[in-house]
Every structure is written in C-alpha cells, then in structure tokens.
Amino acid sequence: MSATTLKPHQKELFGQPIGLYILFLTEMWERFSYYGMRALLVLYMTTQTIGDDRGPGLGWTNQEALALYGWYTMLVYVMSIPGGMIADKLIGQKKAVLVGAIVLCLGHGVLVLTDIWAFYTGLGLVILGVGLLKPNISTMVGGLYREGDIRRDKGFSIFYIGINLGSLLATLIVGLVVKEWGWHAGFGLAGIVMVLGLINYIIGQKYLIHVGNLTKDKDDPNEISYGKLYGKLFKSPVQLSFTVILLLASAYGWYKLEWGYGLLFLFLTAIASLLMMIYRELDSQVYKDRFMVLLLSFIMVIIFWGAFEQAGGLMNLYTETNTRRMLLGWEIPTVMFQSLNAGFIIIFATIVAGYWAKRQLKGKEASSLFKMALGIIIMGFGFLFMVFAAMEFENDGSSSMLWLVLAYLFHTIGELCISPVALSFITKLAPVKYASLMMGVYFAATGLGNKVAGIVGESASEFGEYAIFLGILVFTVVIGALFIMLLKPLKRLTHGAEDNEREMHNDETEGFELADPKLNN
Template structure:
C-alpha cells in the first residue's frame, strides 16, 4: 500500500477511519436496499402507471375484456420486474468504469463523493411528488434511474479498497476490520428495508425514495466532514498510474497453467449466472408474492412486505460466523471451492422448494394467502446458499486470474453477475403467465441440476486451478471475513 498514512487515533483497537467508512457505507446501503425493497411495488401501482403512460393499450390489452383488470395488473408487475432486472444488471457493470476512473483520474475519495451525490440526486428524482412535475414524470424517473446506476458505479468499487489501505501489509487486524465493515453493510440494508420500506408502503412510495435520498445525503456529509481528519491522504491520489515496468511479462502469451485457470473462472462464472438468476427473485417475483399472496398480518397488524427482505442480511450476520467455524472445524474435510458452489446451488433449490410449498398452499384461490414462514424459510435457505457460493467468488478470481488480465476478468465476473440479474427478471416475468408454482418449481429444478453438474465437475476444476485452491483462510478472523464479504457485491 502507499506510504501515506491517516492521522493517529483508534477506536476499539482499529483506526478511526474504519468507522468513518463503516458509517458511509451503511448509509449508502440503506439508500440502495431501501429503494430496491419498494421499487417493484411502486412501478406496479395503477397510479404510477397512469403518470408514466402505461395504460392498457400500452400492453395491448382490450379494456372491454372480462379479465382486463387482472391482465393489466399482471402486465404492470411483469413490466416492473423487467425494469428492475435491467437496472440491477447495469448496477453490476458500471463499477468497472468507476473503478477505472478512480484508479486513473479521480482517486477513490473523489469517486466516492461523486458517486454518493449522483445517487442522492437519483433518489430525489424518483421521489419528487408527481404533483410538482406533472407531465414530466417519465423524464424524472428515467433520469433518476440513470443517476443511481452511474453513482453506484463510482461508489461501489472504491470504498472497500480504502478499508484495506488503512492497514500496513501484514497487519493482522485487517481481517477483523473487513468483518466490521461488512457488518455495517448488512446493518445498512436492514435499516433500508425497515425505514424506507415502512415509509414507502405505509405512507407513500415517493416519500420512501426521498427518505433513501436523505440517507445517501447523510453518507456524503459524513464523508465530506470527517474524511480529511480520519483518512488523511488515503484515497486521494489515483493508484493505477504506477507501472510494474515488466513489459516482457505483459506481452508474453498465457501458459498452459494460466489458460486452465482462466477456464475455471469462466466455468464458475457461468454457474453464478444460474445462482443469481434464482437468488435475485428476492427483489422481484418473491417480493411481489410477499405483497399480494402472503399473509402478513401479525396480531392484527399488517407487516410491510419489504420487511421480509431483512431476513437475508440478518441471517448473514448470524450465520457467517457459524459457517466460518464449520469450515475451520472440518479441516482437511472442508469442501473445495467448486463443491461449495454446488452446495450453494442445492440450498438455492431448497429455498425454491419452500416457495413451491407456498404456491401449493394458495393454489388457484386468490382469497387464500400463503403462510409467512414459507418465505422466511426460502430466504434463510438462499442466505445459506449465498454463504456457500458468493464469498469465494472474488477471491477465486483474484487468485486465478493472470496478472495482465486481472482487471478484465474481474470485470467479466461482474458482467456475469449482472447478466444473472437480468435473467432473474426474465424468469420472474413468467410468474404472471406460467404461475408461481411452475416458475418457482422450474427454478428449484434448475438449481438442483446445476448443483449436481458442478459437484461432478469439481475435481477437474480443482486440477485446473494448479494449486491455487490450497491457499485458503486458516484463522477464524480470515474465515469470517471471507463469509461476510458476500455483502459487498450483492
């Protein structure tokens, strides 16, 4: 890392700058996940459709037909899921641009501020009440989404890097620091679902977006007001302008070992597409199922549907140390990376088996609501799958990618994750046509088949890694940091 150091000063044995970054990221995640929790609800309302110009004619529905109202509602939900999928895909692609800008032009600190301001403006654009922008609602909506996508690209890839820069090479506090940081991410997402979700569903969706914007504003103010004091010179200067000077190595063709490792990255990336295509139903089809087909009434009070989204971050906090301890206790019997990927697929399949149970409970009777525990179980299984699959992903790329293609292959990893989000939308749209039973059942079968295939391929994939699989975390702090790291790219 750079010789530049932040000013002295610690809290609980860690640099004060860690808790500044913790707070900044917590507010950003509150904004991002809060908006995500109510997005499809907002887009699938008749009121939003009216101001956006999405009438029955827009979807080719005959308004005089007996089932026109039902078809219209299904079309609005399908349209909402499609827009969410495209948004989520682009959110994963723009960090490649944002990372390059930080490394070569702005530095990390400026990129974070620019990203935060853009996201704040994006939330405010989405949340501007319709009565103040009559006739301009579509412009404000699309501009708001564009600002959120660009802002995320500048923010997402840079703040985590700065956490590592707070510590000298070899400092054994670094693993614990990342665990603390990732807990901030999960707390922010819980806060977003609880606060933004409640305001959005119980008062007005646009007030929910405005609240998310205020959360991002707090993160920007925190960074501007205290970064100079607690971060010193860290993150100011672009870092990627330095050249290794090894021109011969950069021009050399890939060795057989390097080509094998690239094959592993591409094959594992393909399976992540399948995983995220199922997992990301959470914000789309499963969120709508929770809203319209699940009994959310508890002791006479109806819980906001978006609150169910808190199950994932809450159980990450609870289960990450458990998974870390389990892997550590298994020792030599610990599954290799591809087998952990396969276990992730199996848990994903079990989650959708639970959703099949929910679909069977309601059947074709629109008056019957599924029990909330079906969805809670589904989210818990999905979290277990995420803990098996996602933590090793970026670590695997960093270990296997040839040096001269490291950035390209990391970008490809994000590209596959983004494609998985778009595929999730295409699958989620089938709920309105094929129905929840067929759609959720199909995803469960797809996940189980993918898991079996990956398990059978695992030994060959490990061979192609040529020893990189042997470099695993060996301490509890390292294990927990690996498990918790999933939150940074979800």
Template sequence: MPSQLSQKHPRGLYILFFAEMWERFSYYGMRAILLLFLLDNISGGMGMNAAEGTAIYGLYTASVYLLSLPGGWLADNIFGQKKAIWYGGIIIMLGHIILAVPAGGFLFFLGLVTVAMGTGLLKPNISSIVGELYPEGGARRDAAFSIFYMGINLGSFFGILIVGYLGQKVSWHMGFGAAAIGMLLGLIVFKYGSARYLVGLGEAPSQRQLKEESVPVSGTNKAIGYGLIAALVIFLIALQISGKLDMTTAQGLAQGAGIIIVAISASYFLYILIAGGLNYVEKRRVFVLIIFYLAAALFWAGYEQAGTSLQIFADRHTERTVAGWEVPSSWFQNFQPFFVLVLAPILASLWIYLSARGKNPTAPVKFAFGLTLLGLSFFVMVAASNIAITGELASPFFLTFTYFLHTVAELCVSPVGLSSYTKLAPRRYVSQLMGIWFVAASLGNLIAGLFAGGFDEKNIMQMPALFNQVAIFTTAFGLLLFVFWKPVKNWMGGIH
C-alpha cells in the same frame, strides 16, 4: 467485541464497512419499493402491468451492476478507487434526490439512470480496497469480506425497514428521499474516515505506475482485440435487423440487454485470455473466474427473486396480517439481511477455525454448497405456490424458511466470490475483473426480472412450474461443481 475485532483487522475495514452500509441502505431501501411503485395504480405509482414493471425493474438492477465494468476501468486507469467511490456516492445521492421529486415518468427514469451510473462507479472499487487491506490473502481476507458483508446487510435491513415503510405507508417519493439521506451519511463517513485510515490505498495511478504495469501489446493482439469488438457490433446489428432484438417494449429491451451482457462478458474474457499478456498460471486462474462468473450469474438469478417473483408472492399470496395490522409486503425482503447479520459472524469464525486445522472448504466447494441450498429453497416455494393456486394465502413461514436458505447460500457464494476475484485476478486487471464479478450479478438481476414477468396475474397455475425450473437448474449446477471441485482447485494455482 469491537476492540477484539479491531486487533484482528485494520481500522480501514470499518470505514469501508460503514460507508458501504449507508450506500446499501439507499440502494436496497429504494429497491424494496421500486417494483411496487411501478405496479401501483392507486397511490401515485406508475400503474404498469407485471410483465412491463418487472422488465424495467430487471433492466435497472442489471444496469447497476453492468456499469461496474466501466467503473472499474475508470478507477484502474484514471481516478483511483478512492476518488471513484467519492464521485460515485455523489452521483447516487443526486439520483435519489431526483427520484424524490414527483414530477412524472421522464424525471423518474432519469433518476434511475443516475443511481445506476453512480453505483457502477462506487460498487466494484470499495470491494477492491477491502482486498488491498489484506495483501497476504488467506482465511483472514475471507473473514474480512464476511465482516464487510455484514455492513452491506445492516444497511439493507434498515433501508428496507425505513424506506419500505415510508414508501408503502406514507408516500413513495418520501421513501426515495430517505434513500438520498442514507447516501449522504455514507459520503460523510468515507470522506473523513478514508483520509485517516486508508492512506496509500486506492490512489490514482501515476504515469510511472501505468508504464510499469502496462503490458506490451503486439500488432497481432491489437488486431484480435479490434476483431472481437467488430464481431460483437456486427452480431448485435444482425440481431436487431433479424428482429431478435425488439427495443420497442420493456420486455424486448430487457431480453436484448441480456444478450448484450452475455456478449460483452464473453468478449472481455476472450480479450484478456488472448491479448492480455497473461502467463500460463494467470490464464488458468482466469478460467476459474469464468466458472465462478457463470455460477454467480445463476445464483443471483435465483437469489434476486426477492425483489421480483417473491415480492409479488409476498404481496398477493401470503398472509401478512398481524394483530389486525397488515405488514408491508416489502418487509419480507428484510429476512435476508437479518439472517446475514446473525449468521455472517458465525461463518466468518468457522472459516478461520477450519483453516487453522487445514479443513477450510475451497472456494469451488463453497460455491457448490451455495447453489445447492438455493435450489432447495425454491423447492420450498413450489410447495407454497401449490397452496396459493387453491385460492388460500400461504403461511409467511414458507417465505421465512426460503430466505433462511437463501442467506446460508449467499454467505457461501457472495463474500467468497468477492474474495476470490481479488485473489485470482491479475493485479493489473483487478478492478476491471471486480467489475466483471458484478456483471454476473447484472445478468442474474436481469434474468430475475424477466422470470418474474412470466407471473401471469390471470393464470397463477403456472407458479409451481416456474419455481420448479429455478430449483432444478441451480441444484444441478451446484451438484456439478461438487463433482469437479478438484480440477477447479488445481487451476487456482495454489491460491485458497
């Protein structure tokens, strides 16, 4: 099997596969125990309440993806993608080492900030190089991103398994230390593999390249750009003065961050459309990227409940005892990467099979499938929470089936979205727009954290209604995309 895959895909894909695998081992492993550590008041955790803990969790996971935007800019304009990945990996490893030191709140939050900064530098750029391996685009690139996605989930599976067990059963900080070791292994793979199999890809732009690819910006366009920035600053100051942004609590800080993310994203898209020097076809494609951005933000807001509301449900309202041994609640998050590992090769082959027969669904249709399936999964959780409010523990099969639907939905959205952004983005903005794709994940993660903060520990009766909200919103957006997929496809300008 590996030799057959090697004939179809360049070896550089597998270097990126394993480098990303170890980076995701560190990220998802630490993420699996983060909220539990924040809520724990018995075994050396932070002892926060659910609202405060989930807000901080949402801020952290949102920051990880939000920082992808400056990370993409630095790669496009200064480092190049390969150096950005290398420096980002080193910073991530240092962050996990800081987290492994049991030295109080300040050092812990310093570690979170460090990991977020490193991930913002690494994450968009490794995906950009995957796209560079397939300049011809098409179904082969989609299949490559599905294979790459298997690496993400393989790392996630073992990260949650190992770090989750060490964190919950041995020591929180030993779990954080294991995440640092995972990132070290990823750095070793990338350092030696990229020198041989990624030659000429992801290099720092030379002055000549920058000059050739730069777009002359008129005085009017500059004024528009500065005006957008000034309007954003004035808007944020007005919100702060009026009391709409309350930075004195974790929840208020998270809400303010959500407003800032939406404002930054809107300003960035407006700037590219107005002052980015795009032609008519490129502008239509950017409009498609905006639609995919909104769909992705909504998708991740539901999908990332795995680390927040679904983690709380697994920990407090799900039967977890097997043969007298209590399964760590963090292990339930492993259903997602496990199902991806099983289903990703099947869907990757399916896209190629359908493409060869001219029947491969377009990206808008795949997005619509994904959002609709995600919505259906939360109707399953409505049923599970109706059992929980009676005082009984829900069967683990509810979460299992929910995560199965999440996985099929994820494979219709995430690898397809990654591929679409690399194909539709104007070449001079590709890393920056990859950053915007991850900003959508940032917004979704933040919403997921704020949503879980609504889980009042003293009033579990609200759970069915909360899950029902997610189910209705995501299903409705998915159906809307089904209705309008043809106009969206036309705006893609012949790119599939």
C-alpha cells in the same frame, strides 16, 4: 512498533484495519439507499395511479414492472465494468467511490420528484453512481490485506454484514415511511442516508491513505492500456474470429429482440473481446489458468443471482398478493419481508465464516469454489418452500408467510457461501493490474443474473408461480452438483492460490495477538 506510533492507516480494531470499518459504514449507507429503492420499485410501478393509501403509482402491469426491474438491477451492476476501468485508468478507486457517492445522492434526490422524467432520470443517476462505487469499494477492502492473510475472508464477511445491515434498516424503515407518507418519502429517505455515507467516507480518508490510489508511472508494470489491447485484437486471429461471431450474434439479437438487448449484446461483446486479449497477454500459464477459473466461477454467480433476485421481483409480488401477512391483528407491509434476508445475514454471517475458517484450519475441504457451489444448492432448496407456498395458495387461495421465512433463511445461508466468498476469491486470483476491472466483471455477472431474474419472473404470468419455483429448485441444485463434481480440476487451475492461507495465519499469529480474542482461536 508500539500502538502509539502507528499511523492512522496502520491501526487495527478487533483484529482488522480501521479502514475496513470506514468502508463498512460507507457501504452500509449506500446499500440502505439501494435496497430501500429496490424494495419499493416493483410495488410502486404496479400500484394504480389512484385509490392507494401510499399515493399514486405508475399503474403498470406485473410483466412491465418486472421487465424494467430486470433492466434496472442489471444495469446497476453492469456499469461496474466501466466504473472499474475509470478507476484503473483515470481517477483511482478512492476517488471513484467519492464521485459515485455524490452521483447517488443526486439520483435519490431527483427520485423525490413525482414526474415521470424524474423517475427515469433518478434511476439513471443511481445506475451511474453504483457503477462507480460498488466495484471499487470492494477492491479497496481487498487492498487492506497482504497476500495470503487469512483475515481477508473474515474481513469481507464483516464488510458483508455492513451491506446487509444497510439492507435490514432500509427494508424495516422504508416500508413504514411509505405506509405513513407515501412512495416519494421513501425515495427521499434513501437520499438522506446516502449523504450520511458520503460524509462518513470523507471523514475517514486518513485511514485509507494506502489503498485505492491511482498509479500514473508509465514504467509501472501494472499500467494498463485498454486501447492497445483492443488494437492487438486485429493481430490475433482466434480472438478476432470469436469477436466477429459475437458481433453477428449481437446484430441478430438487435433484429429479433429489441434495441436494448442489441446494445447489451454489443457491450458484452466488447467486454468478452477485452477479456480474451487480457488472457492472451498474461505472461505465465499460472496466471492464465487462474484467470480462466475466475471467469468460470462467474457462471455460478450469474445462476445464483438469477434465482436469488426473485426476492425483489416475483417473490415481492407474490408476498403482496398471495400471502397472509396478518400478525397479531397487524398487516405486515410487503416491503418488510425483504428485511428477512438482511436480518438472517447479520445473525449467521460470522457463524458461517467461522465454520468455514475452522474447516480450513483442520485441513478439510473449504475452497472458495466448493463454498460457492454448495451455496447455489442451499439457495436452490429455499425454493422448495416457495413450491409448498404455491401449492397451499392453489388449495386455499392464500399461503402462510412461514414459507417465505424459511425460503429467505435458505437463500441467506446460500448467499453467505457464495457472495462474500466470491468477492474475496477475485482479490486472490485476479491479476493485480486488472483488479478493479475483474471486480467490475463480477458485478456485471451479478447484473446479468438480475436480468435473468426479471425474465424468469416475467414468465410466471404464462407458466404460473408453481412451475417457476420448481424449475429454479431443480436447475440450481443440478448446476451446484455439477460444479462440485468438477471441483478437483477447477482447483488445479488455481495453482494453490488458497493453499498458503493456513501457513500465513500461523506466521502472522506467532508474533502478536489479534485484538479480538475470537480471531486467535
């Protein structure tokens, strides 16, 4: 079939489906809005109500701000689970992304207002919008590729560049906008760019005709009934017993902690029960083993983001108060340091992806599990530089911003080994009918990591930054090393899900040359 007779959704650009670039741009603008908001949030909440050039903040303590930051960033991702369910059962992934983008536009628009009700309402709408958009757009990326297509990992890496290009632009521009026009101008800018993302997604629908559609055929083996799964729970003694134990633990958490934690524990109990029933209903041991190793990999996800997300919380506050930020007579806005991570990703994303692809084609260890465990270790070593920064601050009363640059560099390399890889790993191992749900569970694990980050950041007021940074360093390196030690038995549980990618690459490239010459090497 010649290129001129290809339908829009069949066309490629640089060896990848054009639909990838539509999703790339949509996610780029959505991440601009999210990371712009994320970079401002803690600083806005801790700024005093008077006497700041950027306008009045909320005047909260660091501990109060980090607590809300943890809840907000957690809920943004935890809502991916109902977002995935809604897509799977009601409207499909494609429409879920559309609705999510619209809600996000509304949320950022409300945040322009200065009233406290607008602050909470805007955050709530952003949480709902991201919950619908985030898991489903990532699942759509996976749907662009056939099973075993080696371009999948590189496609996710390209998609990941879009995420971080949005983050880079946000953290470079929003900080300057806030410095010139105030906090709410920064919130408004996030809303404007989200409208751009929505427009791009609507225009690009012709390239996405074949992915993200809802299947309503009752005879379809991929049809899901969550109600029936929960109903079968009462006929499954083992799963029911675990559910009762989790419910009792949730009630205890509600009593001992606060109602927010009680609701969170109840929600997690409901999800855990559903996952247990899905595992029970899978019709082969291969699927069950893959499902189990996927859930185990989410432990790494929670730990990674629990450490990494200090960037928007504790490290952000540390940069504001303890770091020498003068460069050639100009004080660099704190928000702009958030751009280091995104900038490094854009520089190193294809380099890291290419390195792993070459290792894989040479038959060397390059499994997703190995990459993820190594990513935790590399990211953990980034906190070694924050330990040095805290030591310098204790001695001199301030610390060099060079430590921050090195920390963000190591955090970025670690992120590139785990985050895009985990997204691709889910699309390889998750049962097809539960693809959106499992992507939602992944983002929920990310959200739990964000909450852990907030809790750890709050403890700095009691233990100090030095102890927190050192503790994160030791813990992450130990956990990463433990997963590497368990690599062989965990890989056996995947039953060769990644083993055929090299052969598929050879088969795919025998008949035609990819548009990007670099992808033919």
